[in-house]
Amino acid sequence: MHSDLQYLKTRANFIRFSYIEEMEKHLLAFESRLSSKNIKVRWMMEEAEMVDFICKSMPKANYNKICFDCPKIPDGFFEKKNFIKQISIDAFEKNNDSAENLVVQADFGIVETGSIIFINKNSKNCFNNLEKIFIILNINDLIIRQNDLETLLFLQKKVNKSFQSDDIKIISSPPSRIIAKKFQMSNEDNYTLEKIEAYVLLYDNGITEILEDNVLRETLYCINCKKCKEVCPVYRQTKEFSPIELVKYHCREENMRNIKLFENTTLCGNCNEVCPVQINFTQLIINQMQKFSKRSHLHEKNMDIFKVFFKRSKMNKVNSKMRRYFFIRKYFGKNKKLTNYFSGCKENFFNISQKERHQKL
Ligand code: SF4
Known part of the structure; x- marks a missing residue:
């Protein structure tokens, strides 16, 4: 058992090494896969830039309803009190309140398939109630192959089952939202599906600076367990x-x-x-x-x-x-x-x- 664990850890180290050593090439491939599926990609160096972009992308002049599902809400949003109304994640999840926009932190991106992985996110069942979704993805949180994900998830032990479990949501194209039809002929469905606007914000967060340091680069292997x-x-x-x-x-x-x-x-x-x-x-x-x-x-x-x-x-x-x-x-x-x-x-x-x-x- 111990040697199995050691083998998995060595494998995980190699998975991270392979991505980090050629990060730029893989990021560009990931970007082009997302763009081909109509997911808009933006590169963000700093938090302030990201807050600014999200606010400018919101449709209304004030009180845009927004929900956050990320470990730390960027500080800049708290200064925009007149512009946004923050909906709590609990109220959003339980359908007690609705949000038009969601800012959610993704756990991994998979270069080979252009998919985005969310683990244990409260908002995962509400994606189809939104108009816009902003997905923050740190540029070191990508892996090259889908097969590698299982190893990392096992070692993270955030989920105990296989990665099709309810704890995980994978998206490979913009989620769809359900729109009720006002008028319909008797035999028709009374709703239509409409793709929501999805943005992936590839967030630098000081990572490129660490990447230049041959010693500290190893810290980018972290999978946030x-x-x-x-x-x-x-x-x-x-x-x-x-x-x-x-x-x-x-x-x-x-x-x-x-x-x-x-x-x-x-x-x-x-x-x-x-x-x-x-x-x-x-x-x-x-x-x-x-x-x-x-x-x-x-x-x-x-x-x-x-x-x-x-x-x-x-x-x-x-x-x-x-x-x-x-x-x-x-x-x-x-x-x-x-x-x-x-x-x-x-x-x-x-x-x-x-x-x-x-x-x-
Ligand atoms: S959180 Fe700590 S233990 Fe877990 S992967 Fe990152 S550095 Fe390693």
Whole structure:
């Protein structure tokens, strides 16, 4: 069983590698497949640009009814209060309210077929009540072949069944909406189907910048399973950055002055073990730490912690209560959340228990 899992993870890593390494070529092929099926494609660099485009595409001068089914609603929409009326996803799903427009985040795009995959979306049964649908798809969330999807879904474990299950919706052409006919002859159907306007917004979201970095590029393999977050001892305590967020966004040049890297990792390696696409977080973080440690503006305290992390195998052996107390005070005294976390650790300093780790795998 373990070797099967290892095989699947290696396969998933290869699936992601194949796409990311030739992203541009595959994106262009995906775009042309969508366009041939009358799905309009727009390339978006930034969030503000995306909000602007969606608002300009809405038909009315004010109070366009819009529903969002995405993990985070772009902030820009909240400034357009007179222009849009937000319909809650619950009301939309239960048919208590209707929306003319939907903004929904897709989970995957499949290059080979030009299809878009939605997993566990509340709005999936309401697509045929809309006039316009705006599908946000991050440019790294594509895979080349449909066959590869099953492997990734199995590893994501967001769905337990096969990918025809109710949890998944696949669209390959604009959904149709049902229009009631006003007049009809007695033998005719009393409704017609009309294709709704569908836009796919290929969202850069800083991805092309990461792509240029040969080391950080590996972070684009992520399939958003959130397993690294669940096993991260620092995230559990601070609720600040999941391992992938930490590596992706806080290792970048422009964030270097507010660097959070040193305070938000213990280099325990739990995330490496659970990641279904085998992102090597520990190595990535150590690489970045080494890079930052050469910069002159780096605070001395960070350098100290950096050295400490390299001795982490020793740290796990600090078992006497007294030694542990002094150790924590010395190295983490100024960071209350981490102090609390380490003080509360009964067993090994950093590693989650074996049992817990196997549950996550
Ligand atoms: S474990 Fe983390 S980095 Fe790996 S795929 Fe899941 S969310 Fe992404």
